[in-house]
Amino acid sequence: MSKRILIIDDETSIQQSLSGILEDEGFDAVTASSAEEGLEILDEEHIDLVLLDIWLGENMDGMAALPKIKERFDLPVIMISGHGTIETAVQATRNGAFDFIEKPLSYDKIILAITNGLRFAQLEQENLLLRETTQRTTQITGTSEAISAIKKQIEMVAPTDAWVLIRGDHGTGKELVAQSIHRLSSSCNKPMIEVNCAAIPEELIESELFGHEKGSFTGAHTSKKGKFDQADGGILFLDEIGDMSLKTQAKILRILQEQKFERVGGSKTIKVNVRVLAATNKNLEEEIENGNFRADLFWRLNVVPIHVPKLQERIGDVPQLVESLMKTISGKGVGVKHFSENAFTALKEHSWPGNVRELRNFVERLAIMCPDDTISGDQVRLFLNPTEQAQKVSSGSSITPFLSSDFKEAKRLFERAYLQHKLDQNEHNISKTAEQVGLERSHLHKKLKSLDIIQ
Structure with missing residues (x-):
């Protein structure tokens, strides 16, 4: 797809000459005679870069339009002016302009500035994508x-x-x-x-x-x-x-x-x-x-x-999944835990109605709440059985929420364990869980996200 360049200039001759230059280079040119018209076009159409004249009509000049364009659309903006000064160029750059070009416009300078601006925007997008995918x-x-x-x-x-x-x-x-x-x-x-x-x-x-x-x-x-x-x-x-x-x-x-x-x-x-x-x-x-x-x-x-199959249909993948999940969890400040062969056996015995999501949350729960570096099969079975876990709590067993000296953290750990248990009971149906615990579905959804139970 051709890149679309918006030209905002109140001089028809400038619009025509720039449009011709851009079309010769394979770009699609869109024109506007005022800042207001340019903002409307940006609202309605996909634009890749803006050429913005500093001196426009009486209502809004280019310097006033620049921060609005950057705030609302985050596009590369190249300022053009027939009365440029160093102070104006510096101010435009501080306000977010990618480049500043003086009239009369040079063909080579315009194309070079546009090429660099588009390349810069692509690099920013790729960096954003890289940050997202690394997370x-x-x-x-x-x-x-x-x-x-x-x-x-x-x-x-x-x-x-x-x-x-x-x-x-x-x-x-x-x-x-x-x-x-x-x-x-x-x-x-x-x-x-x-x-x-x-x-x-x-x-x-x-x-x-x-x-x-x-x-x-x-x-x-x-x-x-x-x-x-x-x-x-x-x-x-x-x-x-x-x-x-x-x-x-x-x-x-x-x-x-x-x-x-x-x-x-x-x-x-x-x-x-x-x-x-x-x-x-x-x-x-x-x-x-x-x-x-x-x-x-x-x-x-x-x-x-x-x-995509249920976890029960690919139960042999559990050890690899646990290893992968443990690497992700350890990046959250939780210490790396190892699972014994008996622990893997116990994990494979479970039906996992919540599938890999349930396994992920369960592995994180074990990593947080089990004090030992190596998790045993007995510990897995203990935490898979909420009733048995509750009996251990009442008999004085060391469970993380009760060891926490911070009330807010203990409350968070309890809410997380409680809602995870209710989700497991309802096969991860949020609507049923919301009805059971007496919360609005939207409120429960936000709560589950805040507790990192769902993404």
Whole structure:
């Protein structure tokens, strides 16, 4: 895709000459005659870089528009001026300008500045992506037959533009599959835009996906780009797609088919080029029969299906998973613990209804609460049995929350253990757990995230 350059200048001759230069170099030129018009275009369209004249109309000049553009859109901005001074150039740089060019404009200087600005923006994006990926595991751990088959599927589908529907129970690692596809795709140098369809309130999901215009609803104080906009030219990951309402499904289907949409409260059609990965823990065929999911949307998403197995179906991977999880947990300030062969045997005996997510939380719990460097099978069984654990507490056993000298930390440890236990009882169904413990689902979801029980 050609890079889109916005030229904000009130002189028609400058707009025309710059547009010609840019188009000769393979860029797409967009023009605006005022700062206000430029901001509207930035709200509505995808722009990669801005050429901004300092001296504009009476309402807002370039120096006033610069911080607004940087704050709202974080794009490289090159200032142009026919009356430049060192003081003006310094001030523009302090306000976030990437470069400063004086009129009359030099062809070579303009192209060099734009090339450097775009390269700088790409490096910033790559650094952001690197920071994000170093904070999470993108490798799928395991050598079981089921996992080996998934790895082969990922290697085959990732380099293509095919859409993928990832299916599997809660906690099996569907997001990890999506991240692996992204890592091996041609869009790996761009962030994968993720949307958790179950975590966004119904009344806000359209705004989240498509963006909105200023004043389109209460609280919409500024215009906002949606996830489809942000994913243009890359990958959009729709997690828990089965929890999306029929109304939103209908809008999603049209956008997926046409690759164009309007923002909430807007009338302008925005075109995008997005590859979609979707994931769900629900049986979509049953949801279709029950009238809860559109069949046409299912067939549109289900180009390449990948099924992620339950942990019980790949139980032989437990030792490798525990080793990998222990490395991640040790980076949180928790000491490295070793597991005996009896401990692995005890772990393999458990059914793991919460799958890898439950295993991860359980391993972290053991690392925090077991005082020994090596965890035994008896300790694993003790912590897997909440009733037996409670009896040990009442008889004076040393359990971490009771040893903590800090009340807030003891309270946090208790809440974490309590909610983890309730989640395990309800097979990690957040709605059922919320009803059982007497909390609103949204409040429980936030609480679980704050306690690092879910991501």
